[in-house]
Amino acid sequence: MPLAFSASQRLQLPIRHQSDRLVSYLGEEERVLQAMLDPRQLERLGPQRYSYTVTRLQVFQLQIQPVVEICTHPSPGRLELEALDCQLDGLGLVDDFQLTLNSWLEAGEQGLEGEASLSVQVSQPPLLKLIPPRVLESTGRSLLSGILLGIKARVGQQLVEDFQRWCRQP
Numbered sequence: 001m002p003l004a005f006s007a008s009q010r011l012q013l014p015i016r017h018q019s020d021r022l023v024s025y026l027g028e029e030e031r032v033l034q035a036m037l038d039p040r041q042l043e044r045l046g047p048q049r050y051s052y053t054v055t056r057l058q059v060f061q062l063q064i065q066p067v068v069e070i071c072t073h074p075s076p077g078r079l080e081l082e083a084l085d086c087q088l089d090g091l092g093l094v095d096d097f098q099l100t101l102n103s104w105l106e107a108g109e110q111g112l113e114g115e116a117s118l119s120v121q122v123s124q125p126p127l128l129k130l131i132p133p134r135v136l137e138s139t140g141r142s143l144l145s146g147i148l149l150g151i152k153a154r155v156g157q158q159l160v161e162d163f164q165r166w167c168r169q170p
Contacts, residue, residue: 005119006141007119011152017164029079051068068083071083078105101116
């Protein structure tokens with residue numbers, strides 16, 4: 001039986017200065033992604049497709065590094081992200097691994113609004129067979145929540161700063 005865990009996070013970020021320009025800013029898909037995620041870990045694969053190497057994570061005695069292929073779905077005033085594929089470096093042999101990511105960021109009347117949902121299904125790695133599945137799932141939920149909180153913090157700081165820089169450009 002595979003392990004399954006998930007996390008989600010909502011965002012409500014007031015933007016007081018030039019919030020009417022958020023719709024145009026969200027149209028700058030690659031720029032917005034680079035402000036939301038670490039640009040050194042983001043690689044453009046083609047139109048609306050990117051590869052993102054997540055920071056190395058420690059899970060008990062294992063170090064893993066997910067590499068997620070992301071597809072964007074832009075529309076006026078809204079940017080949606082979806083994971084198409086994910087490779088795990090460091091887990092060794094696992095029978096199956098599935099990551100689901102769905103998120104959106106939207107220009108609202110008060111600023112930016114958004115939501116991200118992240119879930120994982122994976123068979124229990126042989127190296128962790130002695131650890132009860134409930135403990136692994138709890139750890140997995142904490143790990144996913146930490147990833148989403150990190151992205152939320154980055155959006156709250158770097159994305160807002162980048163938006164302000166973008167507004168100052170001629």
